[in-house]
Amino acid sequence: MTSQEVEVLVVGAGQAGVAMSEHLTNQGIQHIVLERDRIAERWRSMRWDSLVANGPAWHDRFPGLEFSGIDPGAFASKEQVADYFLAYAQSFGAPIRTGVEVTSVRRNCGAPGFHVVTSDGEYNARYVVAATGPFQRPVIPAVVPVTAGLQQLHSSLYRNPGQLPEGAVLVVGAGSSGVQIAAEIQRSGRQVFLSVGPHDRPPRSYRGRDFCWWLGVLGLWDASTPPEGAEHVTIAVSGADGGRTVDFRELAEAGITLVGRTEAFDAGTMRFAGDLQANIANGDANYLKLLADADAYVERNGLDLPEEPEARSLRADPECLSNPIRELDLAAAGVTSIVWATGFVQDYSWLDVDAFDERGRPRQQRGVSPEPGIYFLGLPWQSRRGSSFIWGVWHDAKYVADQIAIQQGYLQHHEAAAQPVGV
Structure with missing residues (x-):
């Protein structure tokens, strides 16, 4: 079978792939982007109905493009975000082929580049960029067996409370997804138990500025590595309901029962770690530190921003926090379903190259792998804290495109030097 020749083959047309295509286009580098679904499909089909972006x-x-028809301080719905990336790709004529799944990438033997097998033919590519991002395969911990008689689903398959059976719900995971899903289910009239693990809890806004602005001016988006022990700590922040600071005590006042990190299940009883109070306290400390850092920035720069002393007032601890539940008989509590807001793992089973560690994680430095010609994009902390966010992946894509252009320059010099003198 004849293979199509391409200089750069980009796998994935979400925010990472679209950003990569723009920078390659600007560099004049011939490329193609392959996407097994539609552009930004995960925003459409792997999110719940009421999801909005976490940043304004x-x-x-x-x-290069503002959202159309949205107030700059508002939070775009998932459909608006997907439509945004579609419009962005169309704005510069991104060479994206949808409905094409990449099934195998292997280094060519005795020739440069890689042999790529897809559902729609084969390619020879000099460079391959894996722009599939961090949200590839949903993770449901092997805690509750399927024989337990409970409906279990990952947050990526949750759409709205109506899809759940009657009864109480346990939501496991208190990052952005878990908090929003738990609150929505509680408002529908269900009893909700929310399993809270370690988390950061920034204010949604403070002194008239969104937390995204504060992290920017304080240089926190540009942190190159996470604090020790916080590599997988989630951020409890939400743009839902117009954007409000996540307050676990407020959730408890509304009727949600907070419990610690989910540990084990046995004979119908769920057991939780004794870390709820510590997790809430650490989240509070993170919240208060950002307020203090913001105040210091205002004073240092002489900014005229309204003071907000009430932001430091914490609600009284609810009973579920003062005396945490360590064991819960799910049937006695009326729990009939569990929503696992427990994240994703990366899946590079299609990428058969020497670019992974013993746990299957990409080995890379700012997206450049030790396997020459292989690049990654959209990874958490790829170059900074903001790397897996929409704006952050755009900047990482520019760096990767620059590295590809540099490699092209070396190859062009080699080819020129190989030409006989006078030719």
Whole structure:
């Protein structure tokens, strides 16, 4: 079978793939982007109905295009975000082929580049960029067996409370997804138990500025590595309901029962770690530190921003926090379903190259792998804290495109030097 020749083959047309295509286009580098579904499909089909972006429209976007028809301080719906990336790709004629799944990438033997097998033919590519991002395969911990008689689903398959059977719900995971899903289910009239693990809890806004702005001016988006022990700590922040600071005590006052990190299940009883109070306290400390850092920034720069002393007032601890539940008989509590807001793992089973560690994680430095010609994009902490966010992946894509252009320059010099003198 004849293979199509391409200089750069980009796998994935979400925010990472679209950003990569723009920078390659600007560099004049011939490329193609292959996407097994539609552009930004995960925003459409792997999110719940009421999801909105976690950052305001002025911030969670690419530099070259603003959201259409949305107030800059508002939070775009999932459909608006997907439509945004579609419009962005169309704005510069991104060479994206949808409905094409990449099934295998292997280095060519005795020739440069890689042999790529897809559902729609084969390619020879000099460079391959894996732009599939961090949200590839949903993770449901092997805690509750399927024989337990409970409906279990990952947050990526949750759409709205109506899809759940009657009864109480246990939501496991208190990052952005878990908090929003738990609150929505509680408002529908269900009893909800929310399993809270370690988390950061920034204010949604403070002194008239969104937390995205504060992290920017304080240089926190540009942190190159996470704090020790916090590599997988989630961020409890939400753009739902117009954007409000996540307050676990407020959730408890509304009727949600907070429990610690989910540990084990046995004979119908769920057991939780004794870390709820510590997790809430650490989240509070993170919240208060950002307020203090913001105040210091205001004073240092002489900014005229309204003071907000009430932001430091914490609600009284609810009973579920003062005396945490360590064991819960799910049937006695009326729990009939569990929503696992427990994240994703990366899946590079299609990428058969020497670019992974013993746990299957990409080995890379700012997206450049030790396997020459292989690049990654959209990874958490790829170059900074903001790497897996919409605006952050755009900047990482520019760096990767620059590295590809540099490699092209070396190859062009080699080919020129190989030509006989006078030719």
